[in-house]
Amino acid sequence: MDSNNVNQDLESLKIRLLADLDTCDQGGGDGLEELKVRYLGKKGEIYGLMRGMGALPADQRPAFGQMVNTLRDLAEERFAVLESRAAEQAIAAKLSASTVDPTLPGTRSELGHLHPLTVVRDDTIDFFRGMGFELAEAPEVDHEWYNFEALNIPPEHPARDMHDTFYVDEGVVMRTHTSNVQVHYLLGHEPGPVRMLAPGCVYRVDNDASHAPMFQQVECLVIDENISFSHLKGVMLLWAEHVFGKGTKLRVRPSYFPFTEPSAEVDVSCSLCGGAGCRLCKHTGWIEVGGCGSVDPAVLTQVGWDPERWTGFAFGFGIDRIALLKYGIPNIGLLTRNEAGFLRQF
Ligand code: PHE
Numbered sequence: 001m002d003s004n005n006v007n008q009d010l011e012s013l014k015i016r017l018l019a020d021l022d023t024c025d026q027g028g029g030d031g032l033e034e035l036k037v038r039y040l041g042k043k044g045e046i047y048g049l050m051r052g053m054g055a056l057p058a059d060q061r062p063a064f065g066q067m068v069n070t071l072r073d074l075a076e077e078r079f080a081v082l083e084s085r086a087a088e089q090a091i092a093a094k095l096s097a098s099t100v101d102p103t104l105p106g107t108r109s110e111l112g113h114l115h116p117l118t119v120v121r122d123d124t125i126d127f128f129r130g131m132g133f134e135l136a137e138a139p140e141v142d143h144e145w146y147n148f149e150a151l152n153i154p155p156e157h158p159a160r161d162m163h164d165t166f167y168v169d170e171g172v173v174m175r176t177h178t179s180n181v182q183v184h185y186l187l188g189h190e191p192g193p194v195r196m197l198a199p200g201c202v203y204r205v206d207n208d209a210s211h212a213p214m215f216q217q218v219e220c221l222v223i224d225e226n227i228s229f230s231h232l233k234g235v236m237l238l239w240a241e242h243v244f245g246k247g248t249k250l251r252v253r254p255s256y257f258p259f260t261e262p263s264a265e266v267d268v269s270c271s272l273c274g275g276a277g278c279r280l281c282k283h284t285g286w287i288e289v290g291g292c293g294s295v296d297p298a299v300l301t302q303v304g305w306d307p308e309r310w311t312g313f314a315f316g317f318g319i320d321r322i323a324l325l326k327y328g329i330p331n332i333g334l335l336t337r338n339e340a341g342f343l344r345q346f
Helices: 003-026 032-040 045-055 058-097 116-130 179-188 229-244 297-302 319-327 332-336
Strands: 141-143 167-169 172-174 194-203 214-224 250-257 260-269 286-295 311-318
Touching: 003 032, 003 045, 003 058, 032 045, 032 058, 045 058, 116 194, 116 214, 116 229, 116 319, 179 194, 179 214, 179 297, 179 311, 214 229, 214 286, 214 319, 229 250, 229 260, 229 286, 229 311, 229 319, 250 286, 260 311, 286 297, 286 319, 311 319, 319 332
Parallel strands: none
Antiparallel strands: 141 172, 167 172, 194 214, 214 311, 250 260, 260 286, 286 311
């Protein structure tokens, strides 16, 4: 083999390679893999050229090697182009064979949101936390002593009728109010300053547009030395303004709870008419939201706290009631019926 032959081999190999690539391309990439092995494989034709290099005079070998490398680079580049084109065609073929159209817009899954009761409860918690209150809880199924006796409501007391209690067992009740948390909390802590907030479910035998057998209350208890009724009014007003907006007015009406003395019922100015009178407030301009009072010394004595030293106030508000007012919901039962159509409005 002389040097001419070797160079001719290279030339004709290049021509053949390009022709084969063209044919393969026109054939949609068919046989691309084999073609690559034939030309670029370890035993392929391009490396085969190197073996013919021995026939060349030593001074021509580097130049020839260079030409083979250039040819190899060219081949690799062309194969890469055909390979990526073949891959694209394969995807396109798959897509056109499939009945799924990935270019169509997707169906969005519906985004949920918090239940109005949760919004009101969390907002109340945030507000009181910000004032240094600590969260507390107690059983919903409780011994009646915690729900009644310890709160100065003896067995024959008419206040027990007021509460329309669900009895679970002899002496065991579904708590009728969150005030049982006061008792558990005070028994579980050494006497000292208290700022306690207790949201939770309560139960009563009751069922109409504004009363449900299960509803949520939030109990607030503050105890320290020299706590007065005006502290109570101040805290309740701040909270009412937070929930219903600045300018909300608070009205405190004398009332009776066995565990507070003096006791009061709390009204806020109607959030709908601003106090002018409307259907929501039954044309009074006021809406009742809860009960409150100064902690009765009898309660402190029951739990072993010295009523001569410690004084305090407590209030309990219905979270459901607040949600009805805040959102203008006409019936308390709607809140717990789990109707998606209703809940979606908020
Ligand atoms: N527990 C009372 C009720 O449910 C409300 C209340 C709480 C009153 C705290 C005074 C103090 O009606």
